[in-house]
Amino acid sequence: EAGVAQSPRYKIIEKRQSVAFWCNPISGHATLYWYQQILGQGPKLLIQFQNNGVVDDSQLPKDRFSAERLKGVDSTLKIQPAKLEDSAVYLCASSLGTGGSYEQYFGPGTRLTVT
Amino acid sequence: AQKITQTQPGMFVQEKEAVTLDCTYDTSDQSYGLFWYKQPSSGEMIFLIYQGSYDEQNATEGRYSLNFQKARKSANLVISASQLGDSAMYFCAMRGWGAQKLVFGQGTRLTINP
Numbered sequence: 001e002a003g004v005a006q007s008p009r010y011k012i013i014e015k016r017q018s019v020a021f022w023c024n025p026i027s028g029h030a031t032l033y034w035y036q037q038i039l040g041q042g043p044k045l046l047i048q049f050q051n052n053g054v055v056d057d058s059q060l061p062k063d064r065f066s067a068e069r070l071k072g073v074d075s076t077l078k079i080q081p082a083k084l085e086d087s088a089v090y091l092c093a094s095s096l097g098t099g100g101s102y103e104q105y106f107g108p109g110t111r112l113t114v115t
Numbered sequence: 116a117q118k119i120t121q122t123q124p125g126m127f128v129q130e131k132e133a134v135t136l137d138c139t140y141d142t143s144d145q146s147y148g149l150f151w152y153k154q155p156s157s158g159e160m161i162f163l164i165y166q167g168s169y170d171e172q173n174a175t176e177g178r179y180s181l182n183f184q185k186a187r188k189s190a191n192l193v194i195s196a197s198q199l200g201d202s203a204m205y206f207c208a209m210r211g212w213g214a215q216k217l218v219f220g221q222g223t224r225l226t227i228n229p
Contacts, residue, residue, distance in 0.1 A: 042219030
């Protein structure tokens with residue numbers, strides 16, 4: 001079974017530029033998550049999709065971050081314009097179900113550096 | 116709201132020794148789940164073990180076991196017979212039963228010395 005795919009793996013941009021990350025979850029997983037992991041910290045949920053609907057985006061900085069999952073499969077996370085504090089690893093995860101014991105499977109992440 | 120506390124920023128252990136990674140949590144939920152993830156230098160989060168709040172027995176998965184003490188709100192990870200490949204960051208996380216969001220602790224960096 002193929003795992004969660006993410007691209008690119010690394011990205012370096014200047015502040016005020018825009019950037020987009022792509023995620024393809026495990027086949028059949030209805031729930032997709034985007035996390036931000038700042039160096040030295042645990043991941044923090046940015047947004048969660050159930051199929052193509054948003055379940056939780058309470059910690060997404062909506063003035064600069066946006067995400068979509070148009071066909072309920074792969075997803076794109078965008079930052080526009082980027083700030084220095086956006087430097088982090090962006091992790092995508094998916095799960096078969098929601099809540100309970102359903103584990104989340106994580107992709108390799110995209111390491112973003114904003115200069 | 117849930118909160119996870121991992122008080123050990125780093126641990127150094129000799130190969131083949133057992134190691135305990137501490138995790139305490141805070142929640143007002145009656146039902147919840149506790150998870151441990153491993154994050155090697157490659158960056159990917161790897162699921163290790165799960166414990167439900169109503170599970171009477173401590174969870175075990177191979178060399179991993181979870182020492183669950185509900186009254187003390189602790190969920191420590193025990194790795195038996197440590198191996199060099201166990202060197203990584205380890206994160207404790209929890210989720211309320213009805214909630215979707217995983218809340219992670221700050222992590223513990225484990226280094227296994229040969």
